[in-house]
Amino acid sequence: MPDTAGEFKREIGRCREIFEKKARDYGTSWRILRLPSLTDQIYIKANRIRSIQEKGSHLVEEGVVPEFVAMVNYATMALIQIELGGSGDDELPIDQAMSLYDKHIKSTTDLMTAKNHDYGEAWRQMRVSSMVDLILMKIRRIKQIEDNDGKTIISEGVEGSYQDIINYSIFCLIRLEESSR
DSSP: OOOHHHHHHHHHHHHHHHHHHHHHHHOSGGGGOOHHHHHHHHHHHHHHHHHHHHHSOOSSSOOSHHHHHHHHHHHHHHHHHHHHTSOOSOOOOHHHHHHHHHHHHHHHHHHHHHHHHHHTTGGGGSOHHHHHHHHHHHHHHHHHHHHTTTOOSSSOOHHHHHHHHHHHHHHHHHHHHHHHO
């Protein structure tokens, strides 16, 4: 029987470690980015993964795993930006940035746990390529909401889509780890 909570925690740990190391190297320079810029960064990563999947090869040394990690971290940055009220020149102390990271990852993990219960771990039967397509769809939805100045008629805001991107990215990392064994 799979240990989804443990696998999820392991992959989140990998993403968090990279986020923290980059924060120590660069500070929180990402605070300058507006939400559409973060959305575009996620798009670049997802589009590269899809391109590699379709071509069956890549010329840049990094494979797809760092791209999934980056999508987790960029989407978490977006959630932090939403909470803090958008972009700003102000740097965050590393401890505060990590605390905000952990807060948003916890709420995203809680969402995953609830959905995973209701959907019966359907993601385990999905192809990684399908989850990438779903991430790209979520990005298009976010862009449409951004283009509408954040206004929706019936849909949830962008926060839920960013959380779904994090969860699908983690699921992909888990699936890739399983397939490498």
